[in-house]
Amino acid sequence: MKERVFQPELLDTLPPNDPDAIRAREEMLQVNGIMGNHRWIERMVRRHREDGWRITELGAGDGALSLRLMEAGCCNAAALHAFDLAPRPELWPAEAHWTRxxxxxQALPxxxxxxxNLFLHHFTTEQLRLLGSRLSPVTRLIIAAEPARYWIHTLSGRLFCELAELNHVQRHDMQASIRAGFRGDELREALALDSTWKTCVSSHPLGACRFMAWR
Structure with missing residues (x-):
């Protein structure tokens, strides 16, 4: 799995109210719980943020991660901004920003x-370079949990899908995500972060490529 391979994910083709899509999103919470992505992102935000810092989540989905950070005291609702193709969730706070x-x-906030979280792997290297160019000059910290592109995770992913009885959408999309995932410094290079940024990358045993950049 030396090169990233892109394949359309089924969830992206289904309307938000499709029963299979609803189930797949519920299963993603289970997958995130196993991988520990939300917990890790919260720890990193707590450890590195400064008072008054604002947060933007890219690909916020149902808003669960952003709401977790807000409830944990990492920011208040007015300092929270989310981007997604999906509509604003019903439970999204009125004071928080949601861009559909x-x-x-457009430029990032x-x-x-x-x-x-499990979002940047949807983009090609060229698209990630564009995204990196649109980071705000005030941005100081980037935290991302993405699929780690190693063959062992394709096998463990298939086993997990069987044991957890995940639906066909999740089974397909998990494998597609791994094939489009990242290794080593690929994400830093794709975002074209300049020398003002320092980065740290680690591969979690349960399949996450954990990336952090700061300046």
């Missing part, structure tokens, strides 16, 4: 922290 649309179509 393409993250590549002026927030000190940008987070992404």
């Amino acid at each position: 649309g393409d993250v590549l179509a 002026d927030t000190e922290i940008v987070i992404a």
